Amino acid sequence: MKLKRYLVASAVLAIGASAAYADGANIFVVGGKPDDPFWSIVKKGAEDAGLVVEAQGGSVTWLGPQNYDNLGVDAAELIRQAIDQGADAVVGPNWVPEAMNPAFDAVVAAGIPLVIYNAGGIEAADQLGAMNYVGSNDYKGGVAGGEYLGNAGNLNGVCINTLPGAANIEAFCNGFVEGMTNVGGQGSVLPLPATSFGSATAVAQAVRAHLLQNPDINAVFTIGNVDANSAVSGVAQAGRTGQVQVCGINFDESILNNIEQGTQACAIDQQGYHQGYLAVSILNGYVNYGLTVPTREILTGPGIIDGSNVGATLAGVKAGTR
Amino acid sequence: MNIGFGVFMRRPEAGAIVSLFAVIAFYMIFGGVSLPVLFGAASWVNFAANLGIVALPVGLLMISGDLDISIGAMIPAGSMTTAILSGYYELPILVGMAGALGIGVIVGLINGILTVRTSVPSLIITLGTLVAMQGIILSASVLLTGNASVPLAAPDWAKATFGQLIGGSHQIIIVWWVGFAVVLAFVVHGMRYGNWIFAMGGDRESARNAGIPVNRMTILLFVLTATSASFVGMCQAILFNSAQVSGGMNFIFNAIVTVVVGGVLLTGGFGSVIGIFFGTLTFAIVSQGIYFTQIDRNWSNLIIGVMLLLAVAMNESFRKLALSYVPRRRLSP
Amino acid sequence: MDIDMPTDDSKISTRGHALGRLVRRPEAGSLLGMLIVFTFFAILGGPIFMAAPGFSSWLNTAAEIGIIALPVGLLMIAGELDISVGSVIPASSLTVAIISGHFDQPEIIGILAGLGVGLLVGFLNGYLVTRTTIPSLIVTIGTMFGIMGLTLGLTVLIVGSTGVFIVPDPVTKALLGTFVGGMFQVTMFWWAAFIVAVFYLLHISPWGNWIYALGGDRESARNAGIPTARLTIGLFMLSGFAAAFVGVAQVLTYQSAQVASGQAFIFNSIMCVVIGGVLLTGGSGSVIGIVIGTVTFAIVNQGIFFSGLDPNIGSIIIGALLLVAVMSNDAFRQMALAFAARKK
Numbered sequence: 001m002k003l004k005r006y007l008v009a010s011a012v013l014a015i016g017a018s019a020a021y022a023d024g025a026n027i028f029v030v031g032g033k034p035d036d037p038f039w040s041i042v043k044k045g046a047e048d049a050g051l052v053v054e055a056q057g058g059s060v061t062w063l064g065p066q067n068y069d070n071l072g073v074d075a076a077e078l079i080r081q082a083i084d085q086g087a088d089a090v091v092g093p094n095w096v097p098e099a100m101n102p103a104f105d106a107v108v109a110a111g112i113p114l115v116i117y118n119a120g121g122i123e124a125a126d127q128l129g130a131m132n133y134v135g136s137n138d139y140k141g142g143v144a145g146g147e148y149l150g151n152a153g154n155l156n157g158v159c160i161n162t163l164p165g166a167a168n169i170e171a172f173c174n175g176f177v178e179g180m181t182n183v184g185g186q187g188s189v190l191p192l193p194a195t196s197f198g199s200a201t202a203v204a205q206a207v208r209a210h211l212l213q214n215p216d217i218n219a220v221f222t223i224g225n226v227d228a229n230s231a232v233s234g235v236a237q238a239g240r241t242g243q244v245q246v247c248g249i250n251f252d253e254s255i256l257n258n259i260e261q262g263t264q265a266c267a268i269d270q271q272g273y274h275q276g277y278l279a280v281s282i283l284n285g286y287v288n289y290g291l292t293v294p295t296r297e298i299l300t301g302p303g304i305i306d307g308s309n310v311g312a313t314l315a316g317v318k319a320g321t322r
Numbered sequence: 323m324n325i326g327f328g329v330f331m332r333r334p335e336a337g338a339i340v341s342l343f344a345v346i347a348f349y350m351i352f353g354g355v356s357l358p359v360l361f362g363a364a365s366w367v368n369f370a371a372n373l374g375i376v377a378l379p380v381g382l383l384m385i386s387g388d389l390d391i392s393i394g395a396m397i398p399a400g401s402m403t404t405a406i407l408s409g410y411y412e413l414p415i416l417v418g419m420a421g422a423l424g425i426g427v428i429v430g431l432i433n434g435i436l437t438v439r440t441s442v443p444s445l446i447i448t449l450g451t452l453v454a455m456q457g458i459i460l461s462a463s464v465l466l467t468g469n470a471s472v473p474l475a476a477p478d479w480a481k482a483t484f485g486q487l488i489g490g491s492h493q494i495i496i497v498w499w500v501g502f503a504v505v506l507a508f509v510v511h512g513m514r515y516g517n518w519i520f521a522m523g524g525d526r527e528s529a530r531n532a533g534i535p536v537n538r539m540t541i542l543l544f545v546l547t548a549t550s551a552s553f554v555g556m557c558q559a560i561l562f563n564s565a566q567v568s569g570g571m572n573f574i575f576n577a578i579v580t581v582v583v584g585g586v587l588l589t590g591g592f593g594s595v596i597g598i599f600f601g602t603l604t605f606a607i608v609s610q611g612i613y614f615t616q617i618d619r620n621w622s623n624l625i626i627g628v629m630l631l632l633a634v635a636m637n638e639s640f641r642k643l644a645l646s647y648v649p650r651r652r653l654s655p
Numbered sequence: 656m657d658i659d660m661p662t663d664d665s666k667i668s669t670r671g672h673a674l675g676r677l678v679r680r681p682e683a684g685s686l687l688g689m690l691i692v693f694t695f696f697a698i699l700g701g702p703i704f705m706a707a708p709g710f711s712s713w714l715n716t717a718a719e720i721g722i723i724a725l726p727v728g729l730l731m732i733a734g735e736l737d738i739s740v741g742s743v744i745p746a747s748s749l750t751v752a753i754i755s756g757h758f759d760q761p762e763i764i765g766i767l768a769g770l771g772v773g774l775l776v777g778f779l780n781g782y783l784v785t786r787t788t789i790p791s792l793i794v795t796i797g798t799m800f801g802i803m804g805l806t807l808g809l810t811v812l813i814v815g816s817t818g819v820f821i822v823p824d825p826v827t828k829a830l831l832g833t834f835v836g837g838m839f840q841v842t843m844f845w846w847a848a849f850i851v852a853v854f855y856l857l858h859i860s861p862w863g864n865w866i867y868a869l870g871g872d873r874e875s876a877r878n879a880g881i882p883t884a885r886l887t888i889g890l891f892m893l894s895g896f897a898a899a900f901v902g903v904a905q906v907l908t909y910q911s912a913q914v915a916s917g918q919a920f921i922f923n924s925i926m927c928v929v930i931g932g933v934l935l936t937g938g939s940g941s942v943i944g945i946v947i948g949t950v951t952f953a954i955v956n957q958g959i960f961f962s963g964l965d966p967n968i969g970s971i972i973i974g975a976l977l978l979v980a981v982m983s984n985d986a987f988r989q990m991a992l993a994f995a996a997r998k999k
Contacts, residue, residue, distance in 0.1 A: 034619045035807045035914040040817045062619055066609070067572050070397075072471075073562050080491055081365040081613060098473040099562035106490060170469060191460070200909045200916065201719050201840075202956070205712050209960030212708050213700075225818070226913050233909060237838055238708070254820045254911045320815035441989075442981045446929050449922060450981070454974025461968060571918060575738075575796050588790040620811050624804025631783070631797035638788050 024058025025287035027280055028082035030075055030092040031064045031118075037225055038250045038272050039064065042118070044320055045276030046091070053284045058088070060280055068163065072096025079103035089113045089283035091276075093135075094120025094128075095168055104128045113286055117279045118272075119168055122297035131286065132293060134279045136270035136301030138168050139175040142221070144302045145247045145268050146179020146187060149219040152265065154245045155185030157219030158210065162192050162203060162227055169223045172249055176221045185219075200230045207234030211244060222248035225267075228255050232263050251305060253317045259310045269313075270301035273321040334585035335597030336644065337637030341583055342604045344636070345629060349607070353615030360607075360614060364491035370606035371499040373576055374599065375554050378506055379546040381581040381598040386522040386543055387590035388444040392433060393551040394574040395455035398567055399425050400555025402459050402472065405565035409474030410467045415560075419480070422556040426549030429455065433548065434541030444544075452574075463567050471567070476560045485561030495557045502550075507595040515539070523590030580605040583633045585641070592641075604633060682944040684987035685932045688980045689951040696958030704961040711838040712961075717953035718846035720923050721946065722901050725853045726894035728928040728945040732857075733890055734870040735791040739780060740898040740924065742802040744917035747772050747902030749810050749819055752912035756821030757814055766827070766903050773899025774892050776802060781888030799921075807914045817914040823907050832907030842904045849897070854942040862886065870939075926973070927952045930980040951980065 029046045032039030043062055050060030063082060065074035075092070076099050082090050083106060090107050094100055094116050105128065107114050114130040125133035142159070149157055157180045159173035177187035192206055207230065211217055220235065222228045228248035235244045241263060248255070251267035258264035278298060285291035305313050316322030330336055349355040360366075376393050383390055400422040408418030433451055437444045463472065476485060486494050510516035521529040522536055530536045559565040584601020586593030608629045612622045697705055723740055730737050747769035755765030776798060783794045810817060823832060833841050857863040865886055868876040877883045898920070906912045931948020933940030955976055959969035 033915075034622065034811075035803075035817050037817045037913060037915075040811065044815070059616075061616075063613055064619060066622070069572055070558070070566065072564055072566060073558055076562060077365050077368060078613075081363065084363040084365065084491060085359065085614065096471060096562075096564055096566065098564035102563075170471065191464070200905055201716060202919065204909075205716050205957055206960050208708070209712050209957055212703050213961050213963065226911070226916070229909055229911055237711075237834060239837060252816075252818050252820070252911070257820075436978065436982075440982050440985050442978075442985055443934075446981050447978065449926065449929075450974045450977035452974070453922075453926075453977065454971050457968065457970025457972075457974060461965060461971065571922075575799075579793065579796055582790075582793050588792060618808070620808040621804055623800045624808060627797045627799065627801030627804060630800065631789075631794070634789050634793055634797070635787055642788070 024056045025053055025284045026059050026061070026086065026088045027053060027283050027287075028061050028063060028085065028087040028090050029276065029280065030078045030082065030090070031062060031276070033064050033067055037252060041321065042272040042276040045273035045278075046280045047276075048273075048321075049277045049280035049284070053280065056284065056288055058284065058288070061085070072099030076100045076103040079107060083107060083110055083112065087112055088287050089115075091115050091117055091279040091283065093118035094124040097124065101128065104130070113283055115279045115283055117275045118270075125296070132279075132282060132296060132298060134282070134298045134300060135275050136299065138171040139178075141249055141268045141270060141302040142172040142175020142177075143179035143182070144175075144304060145221050145249070145266070146176040146181075146185075147183050148179075148266055148304055148306075149221070149245055149247055150180050150183035150185045152245060154219035154265075155180070155183070156217045157185065157187045157221055158214075158217050159187065159189045159221040159223070160192065160203070160207060160227055160231060161189055161223060163223065172223050173221070180219070187221075200226065200233075203227055203230035204234040204237065207231045208238040211235065211238040211240055218244050220244060220246045222246065224248065225250045225252045225255055228264060228267070229258075232258055236263075251313075251317070251322075253314070256305070256310050256314050256317055259305065259307060260314075262307070266304050266306040268301070269303040269305050269322070271303065271322070272300075273316075274300040333597075333644075334592060334594040334641075335600055336585070337633075337640040338584045338597045338600035338604060340640065341633040341636055342600055342607070345604050345607050345611070345633070348629070349611040349615060353611065353617055355611060355614045360611070363614070364489075364493070365613070366606040366610035367496055368493045369610050370602050371493060371496040372554050372558070373573075373580060373606065374499045374602035375495065375502055376547065376551045376573075377577050377580045377584070377602050378503060378595065378598055379543065379550050380577050381584060381586045381593060381595075381601075382506070382510065382519055383444075383543045383547055384523075384581055384586050384588065385590055385593045386519045386540065387526060388437060388540065388543070389578075390433060390444065390448045390544060390547045391574045391578075392429060392448040392451040392455060393547055393577060394571055395452050395459065396426060396429060396548050396551035397555040397558070397573065398565070399429070399455055399459050400552025401559035401565035402463055402555070402567060403552070404556045404559040405472040405474040406463065406466055408476065409472050409559075409565075415476050415480045418474075418559075419556055422552045422559075423549055426552030427545055429552075430545030430548035431541065434544035437544065438537040438540050460567050471564060473564045474559050475563060480560055484557045487561075493557075493561060495554070495561075498553075498557070503595060503599050507599075510595050519543075520591055523587075523592070576605060576609070579630050579634075583630065583637065585637055605630075608633075682932055682941055682947055684984040685930060685944050685947040685951065685980065688930065688976075688983060689947050689954070692951050692954050692958070692976065696954055696962055699963065700958055700961030704958065707836075707838060709958075709961055711836075711840075713950070713953040713957040714843050715840040716957050717949050718840060718842040719901050719904070720920065720927055720953065721846045721949040722842070722849050722897050723894070723920055724924045724927040724931075724945055724949050725849055725942065726890065726897045727924045728931065728933050728940060728942075729853065729857065729866060730791075730890050730894055731925075731928055731933050732870045732940045733866045733887065734873065735784065735887065735890070736795060736925075737780065737891065737894045738792065738795040738921055739776060739799040739802060740894060741917045741919075741921040742799045742806065743773050743776050743895055743898035744902040744905070744920060745912065745914055746776070746802050746806045747899035748906040748912035748916070749806055749914065751903055751906050752819035752821045753810070753813060755823070756819055762823050762827040762907075765821075766831075769903045769906075770896060770899045773895035773897070773902070775895070777892035777895025778888060780895065781891035784891065785884040785887050810914055818911055820911045821906060822910060828907060831904050832910075834908075840908065842901075842908070845900070845904070850942065850946055857942050866890070867939075923952065926977050930977060930984075932984045948980075951976070 063078040108129045115132050116125045116130045117134040122133045159176045163169045173189045180187035220231045222231050231246050245265040247266040249268045403421040404418040407413050407421045408415045436447045518534045580601045585597035750772050751765040751769040754760050755762045784791045865881045927949040932944035
């Protein structure tokens with residue numbers, strides 16, 4: 001009996017006390033999955049900007065899918081959920097336009113200010129009626145990587161796609177191939193079968209086998225920092241360190257160490273921290289005080305980290321912001 | 323009144339319904355979720371509907387004693403087939419839909435025939451078809467369209483039936499799900515097919531000896547699971563205007579756990595359609611409810627894991643309670 | 656009454672059917688499968704596949720999956736499944752990386768802690784499986800989610816990111832994380848050691864019979880006096896330990912640990928075990944079979960890259976291979992049973 005009364009009481013309290021949202025800006029950020037190394041940096045940026053948001057009486061809520069199995073669908077659902085939960089402002093990436101545009105349209109139709117970040121470009125922001133676009137350009141990131149490696153003399157490159165089916169990854173690899181072709185080389189894409197995902201050994205072995213079977217390849221482009229490490233290992237195991245250059249999107253401490261030591265040539269930086277931080281800050285200023293940033297398209301990348309600027313980057317990586 | 327309660331507890335769905343309330347209570351008490359917001363939101367209902375349409379036949383299959391994990395690849399198969407046929411090749415949407423359902427039927431037939439013709443367990447057969455289908459979808463999509471993501475613009479009537487949002491937020495697949503559940507509940511619990519399925523799960527040989535067409539029912543159930551998965555994929559492609567090739571491992575785990583939370587015994591022979599229905603609702607809330615709280619998303623999997631174990635444990639103790647329940651009504655001499 | 660006096664007839668018949676006896680062994684089918692697959696990829700892959708690079712490629716892969724496949728196979732023989740291995744690998748990797756990398760403690764402490772995590776998860780699994788009637792598939796799915804969540808939450812809490820890095824000291828690196836001759840991952844030798852240990856466990860020690868009995872019929876085994884609960888818990892702890900070991904080897908080899916890794920091992924290890932002739936229903940299987948199954952899987956998994964075929968085809972081949980392997984195992988078994996009957 002006592003237990004029952006206690007339960008009822010707490011239930012009533014919970015219903016009653018469940019916060020009507022605060023007076024400031026309640027900003028909802030749609031992003032990647034929680035254990036994605038790149039997206040945890042973006043999340044940190046959003047949360048750091050959130051400190052200001054909360055100081056002004058608002059909140060920042062991160063909505064990310066559990067996995068990337070059904071990217072466009074899950075993200076579209078999360079965007080709608082933000083609307084349902086009474087968002088004052090929404091930040092979202094346009095990973096799969098066909099699936100997510102209707103959801104973004106609903107956000108704008110409900111009068112909620114919207115910022116597109118990470119994917120889609122200023123074209124998406126314009127088309128959807130969003131306030132701005134903050135981010136890099138996946139395709140251009142791939143192109144930059146391809147051109148960098150090609151210009152360094154590595155004219156036959158392969159892009160290792162460990163997540164075949166994800167639209168943004170496809171854009172990276174296609175961009176890489178174009179970058180290589182732009183500087184007179186050639187590029188190809190190596191998709192890995194579903195049974196290899198998440199296994200550093202499988203990726204390293206695959207890279208190594210591919211290099212052994214195709215001895216003219218002298219550049220490897222990866223789509224994530226874990227893969228970059230595996231690729232460096234694969235190159236070493238194939239006995240071709242120094243002949244084959246590795247570059248990839250995103251980076252972490254061990255990649256920067258590799259760049260310093262010369263086992264990796266470069267990393268493409270899209271400054272995920274800034275994507276989260278700036279997008280949230282812009283919206284907070286707008287919702288609370290009507291401030292705007294007239295510059296359309298705030299580019300956070302692509303930037304190239306190589307031996308020349310790796311030192312400065314290392315400090316940020318240790319802080320979890322790069 | 324005691325008798326009424328006892329009868330309720332003995333039903334397989336009892337555990338699932340109690341779990342549902344417990345899960346909602348947990349999120350309310352510890353997560354600060356407000357009930358009106360939860361019930362007004364569509365996200366978890368959409369999630370439940372997409373999961374539920376597949377969970378229902380998977381559950382029936384489990385009651386009959388088999389497992390189908392190839393559903394993880396059948397959803398992208400369905401959406402990809404629809405998108406490639408009607409989006410990339412611009413054939414009429416009916417062709418795309420027929421293609422999606424057709425693939426479901428074919429894979430279901432393969433699963434079913436292999437299961438009955440060989441003594442290989444269905445878990446292994448469907449594991450094989452799962453991996454094979456993942457490869458087929460990927461190669462087909464890259465070979466045919468050069469891309470791993472295919473857009474689709476479905477005509478209005480197709481969108482209205484399979485892919486619209488009621489009130490701008492609730493996917494129409496919810497209607498399909500509820501309808502499917504009602505039909506299945508009637509077939510399983512009101513017609514003899516249900517008895518057949520339970521008998522097969524209890525003891526396949528005895529069922530066969532009793533004259534039940536065990537092989538045909540097994541193949542039928544496999545076709546049903548694969549086709550319902552590709553149906554879900556088809557609806558998603560129509561609603562979201564695109565299809566993507568990606569792994570489906572998580573969906574498999576979600577479906578199995580949903581069915582078990584719904585009171586179905588992994589070893590077969592016990593369960594109910596209503597139980598699976600409530601199990602789906604419970605799992606949807608467990609999985610999506612965290613988005614309504616301020617709990618850091620990093621802990622979401624931990625919450626899911628713990629809640630699932632608790633829900634299943636509760637089911638088990640309810641079942642044991644139910645099986646050992648003796649009505650206090652005394653037999654009159 | 657003299658009961659063990661063999662007649663001359665039986666002696667002759669067993670000698671004459673030595674080949675038949677060989678074929679009747681459960682591993683025969685999987686061995687044949689492995690040879691066929693190897694020949695197929697040798698033809699396609701040419702001289703590179705047949706040389707050291709090719710060998711080391713699939714041996715490296717086989718070693719990692721193999722270490723996990725062995726106890727997973729034992730569990731399957733005993734009639735249980737373990738899905739949580741997929742999350743124990745990153746959990747132990749991160750434990751090592753956080754303790755020895757982030758907090759700069761000596762590697763041995765980090766390694767022991769990582770292995771301890773595996774043992775703990777295994778104990779939890781075994782305890783839940785034996786104390787409740789929840790099937791092991793469901794229990795381990797639940798622990799998988801739980802460990803995934805704990806790993807992510809704790810890592811971000813402690814380190815502030817989802818990846819941790821470690822530069823191991825030379826001794827540890829040489830023992831666990833180096834490449835012999837630049838190509839052969841040292842994990843291979845640990846796998847060999849595991850094989851010997853597990854072979855002893857299953858085929859020589861008395862526990863082996865107990866494991867088979869457990870898979871045959873749990874109740875009868877318990878009634879026969881076998882400590883089923885302790886044995887089950889022990890087996891789960893063994894698989895947790897093996898997964899943790901692979902996690903430790905990975906982090907020391909690649910010098911970084913990520914939260915999101917290990918998922919592929921779940922179904923891959925089950926496939927290796929099944930291709931190797933272990934029955935899902937329990938009660939039958941052998942260590943040699945599991946090893947052959949692992950090698951077969953690794954050859955396909957890696958051979959595809961040497962063959963010039965589209966790697967997407969790789970998945971299709973693996974799926975088809977699984978079906979063919981299992982069906983041929985099945986056919987062999989039927990044949991073997993029928994053959995034995997025919998001897999009368």
